[in-house]
Amino acid sequence: MNILILGSGGREHAFAWKIKQSPKCSNLFVAPGNAGTQSIATNLAIAPTNFKEVEKSLLTHKIDLLVVGPEDPLVQGIVNYFRAKKEFDNLIIIGPDKAGAELEGSKDFSKAFMNKYKIPTAKSETFTAMQYDDALAYIQNHAYPLVLKADGLAAGKGVIIAQNFDEAELALQDILIDKKFKEAGNKVLIEDFLEGIELSVFVLSDGKNYKILPEAKDYKRIGEKDTGLNTGGMGAISPVPFAQHTFITKVEEQVVKPTIEGLRNEGIDYKGFLFIGLMNIDESPYVIEYNVRMGDPETQVVLPRIDSDLVALFEATGHQTLHDYTLKINPATAATVVAVAGGYPGSYNKGDVISGLNLTDESAIIFQAGTQSNEGNVITNGGRVLAVTALANSIPEAKNLAYKRLESIHWNNIYYRKDISDDLLPYLD
Ligand code: AMP
Numbered sequence: 477m478n479i480l481i482l483g484s485g486g487r488e489h490a491f492a493w494k495i496k497q498s499p500k501c502s503n504l505f506v507a508p509g510n511a512g513t514q515s516i517a518t519n520l521a522i523a524p525t526n527f528k529e530v531e532k533s534l535l536t537h538k539i540d541l542l543v544v545g546p547e548d549p550l551v552q553g554i555v556n557y558f559r560a561k562k563e564f565d566n567l568i569i570i571g572p573d574k575a576g577a578e579l580e581g582s583k584d585f586s587k588a589f590m591n592k593y594k595i596p597t598a599k600s601e602t603f604t605a606m607q608y609d610d611a612l613a614y615i616q617n618h619a620y621p622l623v624l625k626a627d628g629l630a631a632g633k634g635v636i637i638a639q640n641f642d643e644a645e646l647a648l649q650d651i652l653i654d655k656k657f658k659e660a661g662n663k664v665l666i667e668d669f670l671e672g673i674e675l676s677v678f679v680l681s682d683g684k685n686y687k688i689l690p691e692a693k694d695y696k697r698i699g700e701k702d703t704g705l706n707t708g709g710m711g712a713i714s715p716v717p718f719a720q721h722t723f724i725t726k727v728e729e730q731v732v733k734p735t736i737e738g739l740r741n742e743g744i745d746y747k748g749f750l751f752i753g754l755m756n757i758d759e760s761p762y763v764i765e766y767n768v769r770m771g772d773p774e775t776q777v778v779l780p781r782i783d784s785d786l787v788a789l790f791e792a793t794g795h796q797t798l799h800d801y802t803l804k805i806n807p808a809t810a811a812t813v814v815a816v817a818g819g820y821p822g823s824y825n826k827g828d829v830i831s832g833l834n835l836t837d838e839s840a841i842i843f844q845a846g847t848q849s850n851e852g853n854v855i856t857n858g859g860r861v862l863a864v865t866a867l868a869n870s871i872p873e874a875k876n877l878a879y880k881r882l883e884s885i886h887w888n889n890i891y892y893r894k895d896i897s898d899d900l901l902p903y904l905d
């Protein structure tokens with residue numbers, strides 16, 4: 477099969493790495509990709525949201541399978557765009573249609589969906605700018621902390637946890653009046669604060685059936701001990717030691733099954749990944765959010781734990797035969813640590829030369845993200861530059877292997893958290 481992956485992050489390098497191992501893969505393309513994908517596939521200089529250009533390359537390269545990495549093209553309707561054209565009848569697309577992508581594109585839509593299908597989640601109310609006074613009254617009479625969320629896509633920045641009324645009022649003003657998140661803030665959700673431990677569960681759906689993939693825990697803040705600004709993700713661990721089999725079974729019964737049934741009931745064509753952000757509260761799952769794609773850097777720990785052929789898995793998704801597919805999961809622990817350009821998630825430098833990538837060292841895998849090839853060098857080209865993943869029999873071993881490999885990678889102002897997985901040690905027996 478000829479395969480095109482859309483996106484340019486570590487997630488897409490991990491997809492390319494795993495797809496490349498499949499005997500079913502003939503030619504592999506990534507648009508736009510990074511220096512890492514360029515070393516194992518052909519990069520195409522196309523933005524994933526430029527559907528016309530994507531269409532041209534699908535035809536030129538006779539693509540059979542399109543894997544959509546990020547959410548933007550999905551929310552903008554890339555699946556509907558190609559489904560409306562006869563010449564793409566046989567194209568398998570991994571990603572939901574526009575209606576399905578609303579689970580991530582609109583927090584108001586996903587909250588209404590969860591309430592309709594009785595999926596456990598925090599109680600919340602939605603307000604528009606016209607209802608500002610009602611919103612103010614609501615936050616005046618509410619217990620704290622309280623969570624305020626811009627309705628639309630805000631690159632992970634649209635969630636504010638207010639500790640008191642003053643902070644909540646400021647957030648309301650930022651979102652509804654000052655339009656800090658532009659039209660993503662046309663509505664605001666005001667949500668009860670959930671106290672528990674977070675993890676993410678990943679599901680692949682073919683529209684009728686589903687497979688639950690390995691779960692993961694990620695590390696969102698820039699600073700050690702979860703301090704400082706939110707980032708796209710600074711590391712991840714899979715499996716999650718506090719998510720025992722009984723908890724995952726509850727997630728399947730109370731969240732995954734009603735979600736898949738609800739999507740079908742709504743007439744939504746959901747062939748793709750569903751990333752469920754969960755809070756574990758005294759062993760009961762509550763949904764914090766849905767994403768309609770894989771996570772980054774969660775993909776960098778989930779895919780190395782899948783022993784099955786990913787292309788065959790995607791074919792089964794396209795043909796709606798996931799129920800016949802046996803997913804083989806590696807029981808080992810995967811740890812990934814993300815190295816960023818100093819200053820991220822604020823301003824940072826680009827163009828620094830990276831060294832230490834090409835050692836013949838099989839103890840870890842390097843998934844590149846914000847990188848670019850330049851006159852024989854690999855240079856930094858983004859905030860999150862790369863992730864180093866190691867697999868081992870335990871969290872401490874996997875973590876140590878990843879950190880050991882990172883010690884030989886250098887560029888000006890490299891930064892990474894040194895405490896990835898440390899919070900999980902109390903859960904190890
Ligand atoms: P989201 O973009 O919805 O995933 O929210 C970003 C982060 O905010 C989550 O990963 C949680 O850490 C936190 N968060 C969101 N909603 C809640 C909530 N209701 N209670 C506690 N924390 C929350």
Ligand code: GLY
Pocket residue numbers: 694708709767770771772773774
């Ligand atoms: N790591 C979080 C995300 O991909 O949204």
